[in-house]
Amino acid sequence: MFEKRMEKNRNEMDESIRFVAQHYQEGAFNTTQGWKRLTPSLPGFGKRGQLSLLTRIAAAALLLLIIGVGVLKMANQPEQLYAETDNTPFTLPDQTTIVMKQGAKLQYYKHFNKTERRISMYGDIAFAVTRDEIKPFIVSTPTALIKVLGTEFTVAANDNETRLSVASGKVLFTPNDPAVALPCTADMTVRYIAETATVNVTAPGREIEINGKTRSLTFDNIELKEVVSLLSHFYKIALELPENEAELAFSSSFTQESIIEIINIINLTLDTHITIKEPPL
């Protein structure tokens, strides 16, 4: 009885998925666009009332105060940058250069450059980081942490998502959940969605997907050393991979398998010799 009902529900849900897919258009049924389309025709919404006058005065005052990048300097407060216009350039105290898209925000503290170079950001910002092996450059977004020594990359971040594109050098990307450190090099892009706890790492001809909620991992043409490094982080376990097997390419998907099962599958598939150095916690 229960199984029949489950099957019926699944069929109905698949029907809904089919229905949505058949009519799906990117950007359609967008609430913000719909609101913009609706309000000009509504009496009272398009008019410039007292509120919009206040808004205009505030905007004019802001424009006078901030030209290009607005830098607010207040006692004991972090330095804050806000890009009023697209492609706003700025040079940080360590000579790292950034280019901010309109609306992007960045802040750094007064002790920036002492032991590490840490900034937090929101919006779209391109970075060309000055190399300093002693003081890593750390970018914090609402959903991820990005650590570099010296490289060029772009970050786009909002409350639910962080996107990273690496132009050169090496970047360590760590989403909030699952907190796995993902080394990324030139031409790689990372997209992390916090709501679904999904990380996608793509490079030409290769892809990794990690889902922290369903505990699933997908590897598409990934070198075994990267697979093993990711598994070590994901399962918090030390693994050993013979050096001569490090560059073998691996493709497969795992959902909720134990680390022992995964290693067995890899070893059987590729005839490799990955071993667990310490038992799982």
Add this chain to the structure above:
Amino acid sequence: MFFVNECFRKKKFSGYFHDHYRQLCLHALHFMGNADEAEDVVQETFVNLWDKREQMETIKSMKSYLYTAVRNNCLTRIRDAKPTSSLEMIPPDALLPEEDQIKRAEMEVRIWKMIDELPERRRKIFLMAKRDGMSYREIAAETGLSVKTVENHIFRAMQSLRSKDINAYFFFFA
């Protein structure tokens, strides 16, 4: 006082719009079968609501009102387009209980959002199969991927759409 009331109404109206717009568009889509027309009907419904804004406080369940208004506006449009319309021309969806129509629209919004959030390549492949009706072999030829990889992308897309919604779905429909 008039100014205060008008500000208050604007705020409420904006809340109704932002809470229900996407769901209502999907609700209308079942009747109209076309995204542009569905959106037109929903826009028209909100214009009508604003015209009657002074009575807005008297509406007990705004959600129920909006779904019914959208449904009626859709049926009016269908009938106007074909004046000789008989009962057979009314979409079967119109006969579902209102509560089921609301729940279905809410679930479909979540599915729509999940498709938005699929990784770009996976979304493209998924839509090629499910929207454009292409076979796995055709998709493989178009994208340069193997049939197995295409199959894997579609399987995983379906899996994430189902896993995201399954709990909510059982809660509503079980």
